[in-house]
Amino acid sequence: MAKHRLAYLAVLCAGALFFIFFNGYLSFFVLLFLAALPVVSLLWLLLSFRRVRIVLSASAPAAEKREPFSFRIQAQGGRLLPAPCLRLVISLENSLGGEAVRETLYFPFCGRQTAEQPCRSGWCGKITCRAVKASALDFLQLFSLPVRLPAPSAVFVLPSREPAPAGISENSMLPGFGDLIVPTLPGSDFSEPFEVREYREGDPLHRIHWKLTQKTGRIMVREGNRPAGRAIRFLLEYGPTPRETDCVLEAFARLAFLLLEHGIGAQVFWAAREELCAGDFGQEEEAGELLALLLSARPAAGFTSLESYQAEEMPRCAHLVYITPSLSGEALARLTEEEQRVTVLLCGAGERGAQGGAVVRVLPGEMNAGLAEVEL
Numbered sequence: 001m002a003k004h005r006l007a008y009l010a011v012l013c014a015g016a017l018f019f020i021f022f023n024g025y026l027s028f029f030v031l032l033f034l035a036a037l038p039v040v041s042l043l044w045l046l047l048s049f050r051r052v053r054i055v056l057s058a059s060a061p062a063a064e065k066r067e068p069f070s071f072r073i074q075a076q077g078g079r080l081l082p083a084p085c086l087r088l089v090i091s092l093e094n095s096l097g098g099e100a101v102r103e104t105l106y107f108p109f110c111g112r113q114t115a116e117q118p119c120r121s122g123w124c125g126k127i128t129c130r131a132v133k134a135s136a137l138d139f140l141q142l143f144s145l146p147v148r149l150p151a152p153s154a155v156f157v158l159p160s161r162e163p164a165p166a167g168i169s170e171n172s173m174l175p176g177f178g179d180l181i182v183p184t185l186p187g188s189d190f191s192e193p194f195e196v197r198e199y200r201e202g203d204p205l206h207r208i209h210w211k212l213t214q215k216t217g218r219i220m221v222r223e224g225n226r227p228a229g230r231a232i233r234f235l236l237e238y239g240p241t242p243r244e245t246d247c248v249l250e251a252f253a254r255l256a257f258l259l260l261e262h263g264i265g266a267q268v269f270w271a272a273r274e275e276l277c278a279g280d281f282g283q284e285e286e287a288g289e290l291l292a293l294l295l296s297a298r299p300a301a302g303f304t305s306l307e308s309y310q311a312e313e314m315p316r317c318a319h320l321v322y323i324t325p326s327l328s329g330e331a332l333a334r335l336t337e338e339e340q341r342v343t344v345l346l347c348g349a350g351e352r353g354a355q356g357g358a359v360v361r362v363l364p365g366e367m368n369a370g371l372a373e374v375e376l
Contacts, residue, residue, distance in 0.1 A: 004141040008038070041138035044084060049136035049145045051078035052086060056129055056153040059116075065246075069155050070116045071129040075107045082111040085137040086147065090117065094157075095296050096125035096249075097242045102132065123246040124159040126296045128152050156295050159250035163258040166374040195223045232259065232266040232376060233317040236294070237305050237324035239347070244325040247347035247364045249294060251323050254371060256287050264376075267317070269309055271299035276308035306331065319376065323347060332359065343374060 015034040019027040055074045063069040073090070077083040086107040093100035107113045121127055130152040135144040196209055199219035212220045236252055239245040252268075259266055265282030268290060277297070281287040299305070306322070322335065323345040336342050336358060344359045362370030 001137075001141055001144060008140055008142060038138075038140060038142050041084070041140050042143050044081065045136060045138040045143060045145060048078055048081040048083045049147060051081070052076070052083050052134075052136055052147045054086075054088065054131065054134055054147065054150040056090075056131060056150045058129070058153045058155045060155065062156040062158055063121075065124060065157055065159070066120060066122055068118060068120045070118045071153055071155075072114060072116050073105060074112075074114045076112045079111065082109055083136045084109060084139040085141060087133075087135045087137055087144070088131060089133040091130045091132045092117070092119060093128055093130070094121065094123065094125040094242060095128065095298055096123070096238065096245045097240075097298070098123070119155070121157045123242040124157045124249055124295060125242065125246075126154050126156055126292075128154045156292060158291070158295075159246065159253045161253050161257045163261050164251075164254035164371040164374070165368055166255060166258055166371050166376060168258070168262055168264075169375055196220050197223055231318035232264065233320050234266055234268045235305055235309055235320060235322045236268065236270040237322070238271065238297070238299050239325035243364065244347060247362065247367070248323050248325065248345075249291075250367065251345050251347055251362050251371065252294075253291060254367075255321065255374065255376065256281065257284075259376065260284055260287060268294075269305060270294060270297060271303055271305040271308065272297035274300045274303050276305060276312065306335070310334070319343065321345065321374075321376070327359070343376075345370070345374065 012034050015027075015031045019031045053076045055076075057072045057074070059070045059072065071090075071092075073088065075086050075088070077086075088105045088107070089102060090105065091100050091102050103117060105115055105117075107115070117129065119127060119129075131149045134147040134149055136147050137144050196212060197220065199208065199221050203221045207221045207223075209220045209222055234252055234256070236248055239248060256266065256268075260281070260283070265280060267278065267280040269276060269278050271277070272293075277293070279290045279293065281290050306324070319341045320335075321343045325347055327344055327346060332344060335344075342358050345362050346359055347362045347364075360370055360373045
């Protein structure tokens with residue numbers, strides 16, 4: 001806009017010099033015309049900019065990696081007084097990281113026009129197209145007025161859901177294994193009491209074990225257990241780069257759809273901002289909804305799923321699958337002490353990270369080879 005103002009100022013100065021050195025009707029009308037132009041242009045802009053509406057939409061709700069898709073930007077103004085020009089700055093960003101890309105679009109003489117922004121992503125995630133700034137410009141582009149921003153639009157770029165070439169243990173194939181309850185911590189489930197202990201202040205009277213109280217001479221109460229929920233549990237750690245996060249989510253998706261192929265459900269934990277989130281799946285629809293949440297998440301810097309998971313003192317499960325870009329030997333030792341069975345999938349770490357029988361390396365270009373070593 002600055003260059004247009006300088007250009008207009010130069011033309012106006014030329015008109016003024018023409019009037020000074022060639023005084024007459026022609027030079028006077030030329031100067032008057034040049035001085036009136038911005039006033040008329042501004043009045044047109046004031047009467048038209050409030051009618052401008054912008055709509056952002058996606059060509060499809062989801063796409064595969066490296067599959068082309070686009071965002072459609074539709075601008076519409078008044079029929080009688082369309083906006084002279086519309087300038088729109090949009091931002092394209094992957095929710096799982098990476099730099100945001102900005103594009104500036106111009107819609108000249110905006111009556112009703114449509115433009116498409118082509119996109120393609122080599123990493124999974126949620127690609128959001130957001131209008132950062134929208135301005136209506138006058139004919140000379142000397143003035144600008146803000147226009148209401150449209151709602152953002154998003155496309156989910158999905159990881160591969162092809163079932164992984166991993167093995168399924170005989171225990172996992174047992175009926176009801178996916179919903180196994182492992183009582184390991186006290187809780188509120190009294191179907192199978194966790195233990196019987198002495199009465200503490202605040203314990204409900206209906207939990208008193210009267211027979212044992214009469215026998216021991218002390219007030220004894222029943223302590224319930226805390227169910228573990230699903231027997232197979234995934235713990236996901238997002239990586240510092242989109243490449244590593246893509247590897248983590250694709251490894252999870254392929255293992256999850258392998259379990260669903262055999263009718264086995266599982267529980268999933270992941271970090272979103274500064275919170276540990278949990279979900280479970282037993283059908284493809286539930287897995288798809290869960291995948292959408294995972295693609296939208298972005299943990300805060302320094303916040304890890306593993307530390308939060310261990311701080312929650314979760315009950316043990318039959319098999320914990322920890323998918324992470326990196327893991328120290330100390331963290332691996334602590335994890336194997338706390339859980340019954342642990343499998344660590346080290347995604348995109350190369351030769352770095354913990355080593356051991358429970359660690360399986362899964363590299364982006366050799367995912368089938370790594371997942372083939374996993375047994376659920």
